Amino acid sequence: MDRIIVLPGDGIGPEVTREARRVLEAVAARHGLKLGFEEALIGGASIEATGTPLADDVVALCRESRAVLLGAVGGPQWDEMPVETRPEKGLLRIRKDLGLFANLRPASVFSALVGASSLRPEVVDGIDLLVVRELTGGLYFGEPRGIALVEGEREGRNTMVYTEHEIARIARVAFESAARRRRHVTHVHKANVLEVSQLWMQVVEEVARDYADVELSHQLVDSCAMLLVREPKRFDVMVTSNLFGDILSDEAAMITGSLGMLPSASLGEGGIGLYEPVHGSAPDIAGQDLANPLAAILSAAMLLEHSLDAAPAATEVREAVSRVLAAGHRTGDLVLDDHEGDTLGCRAMGDLVIEQLESAP
Numbered sequence: 046m047d048r049i050i051v052l053p054g055d056g057i058g059p060e061v062t063r064e065a066r067r068v069l070e071a072v073a074a075r076h077g078l079k080l081g082f083e084e085a086l087i088g089g090a091s092i093e094a095t096g097t098p099l100a101d102d103v104v105a106l107c108r109e110s111r112a113v114l115l116g117a118v119g120g121p122q123w124d125e126m127p128v129e130t131r132p133e134k135g136l137l138r139i140r141k142d143l144g145l146f147a148n149l150r151p152a153s154v155f156s157a158l159v160g161a162s163s164l165r166p167e168v169v170d171g172i173d174l175l176v177v178r179e180l181t182g183g184l185y186f187g188e189p190r191g192i193a194l195v196e197g198e199r200e201g202r203n204t205m206v207y208t209e210h211e212i213a214r215i216a217r218v219a220f221e222s223a224a225r226r227r228r229h230v231t232h233v234h235k236a237n238v239l240e241v242s243q244l245w246m247q248v249v250e251e252v253a254r255d256y257a258d259v260e261l262s263h264q265l266v267d268s269c270a271m272l273l274v275r276e277p278k279r280f281d282v283m284v285t286s287n288l289f290g291d292i293l294s295d296e297a298a299m300i301t302g303s304l305g306m307l308p309s310a311s312l313g314e315g316g317i318g319l320y321e322p323v324h325g326s327a328p329d330i331a332g333q334d335l336a337n338p339l340a341a342i343l344s345a346a347m348l349l350e351h352s353l354d355a356a357p358a359a360t361e362v363r364e365a366v367s368r369v370l371a372a373g374h375r376t377g378d379l380v381l382d383d384h385e386g387d388t389l390g391c392r393a394m395g396d397l398v399i400e401q402l403e404s405a406p
């Protein structure tokens with residue numbers, strides 16, 4: 046039996062992971078996969094119950110599992126807390142403790158949703174890119190860090206630091222991914238200003254020598270942000286540092302129509318994968334059955350593919366989602382002004398995906 050730990054977290058996390066789990070259960074039954082689920086706390090929910098955003102026993106539980114399915118963390122009630130004890134720290138810690146250095150964020154567009162983007166349909170139709178974000182280093186984790194009183198005034202400090210092995214291993218993930226796709230890697234950097242980026246340039250070039258059939262280009266992060274809205278189809282795989290990847294993956298997600306559609310996988314050397322929707326906890330709509338569960342459901346599809354070696358089951362989930370959208374069903378985040386028909390809630394959307402799954406041949 047493969048053990049899956051569900052960490053629902055805060056805001057809409059519990060409702061979207063509930064639907065993703067139901068989808069996993071339905072698809073597992075069809076494919077003879079034996080899954081055992083266990084739930085645990087992370088983020089604000091964990092702070093309220095245990096005083097810390099991620100307890101040690103939860104990390105231990107995840108270490109013993111095949112995969113982790115996570116909802117989202119954070120909310121306004123914890124916004125005043127210091128960085129060290131905030132809900133987000135739980136998420137950062139689980140990534141770090143499980144060694145999940147490679148964050149894969151695919152942004153592609155379902156044809157039924159081309160019209161939901163704020164960009165023109167001809168710019169959007171056919172977008173299929175993968176952001177490979179370094180997840181356990183860079184500014185997020187670099188030392189020294191903190192706010193201190195220096196010569197009578199407060200000073201804030203963070204450190205952007207990468208070693209060559211951290212860069213090489215994420216570059217390899219990008220080249221391996223590109224080799225299975227359209228064979229193009231764009232390395233995103235700020236080498237005109239940052240030494241760290243200059244090292245990334247060198248190391249990514251070195252790794253590229255092992256992948257003769259994958260083309261490599263380098264793009265400054267500011268112009269990359271611009272090109273993403275002008276010509277998103279030119280990108281295949283993008284590889285970049287933790288902070289740049291955080292920013293660009295939200296942008297990539299939004300041009301496909303809704304942040305509510307984008308899944309992610311975080312992988313490492315330990316064999317455990319963590320899967321989470323790219324959207325956040327959306328506290329404004331939490332608990333009202335308004336959330337779009339599709340990003341969580343598509344994250345479950347990535348779990349099937351990367352952690353359970355069940356690519357056919359993953360394809361079935363994606364196709365079920367695609368048919369539900371093609372039939373015109375929408376949650377609120379996907380609704381355009383000219384949309385006709387009902388707006389669905391989170392549970393009803395999950396029901397439709399399961400219905401489509403079960404009626405597949």
Ligand code: IPM
Pocket residue numbers: 118119133136137291323
């Ligand atoms: C993400 C989120 C997180 C991050 C936050 C919640 C800490 O924005 O997964 O992209 O910055 O990595």
Ligand code: MG
Pocket residue numbers: 291292295
């Ligand atoms: Mg983010």
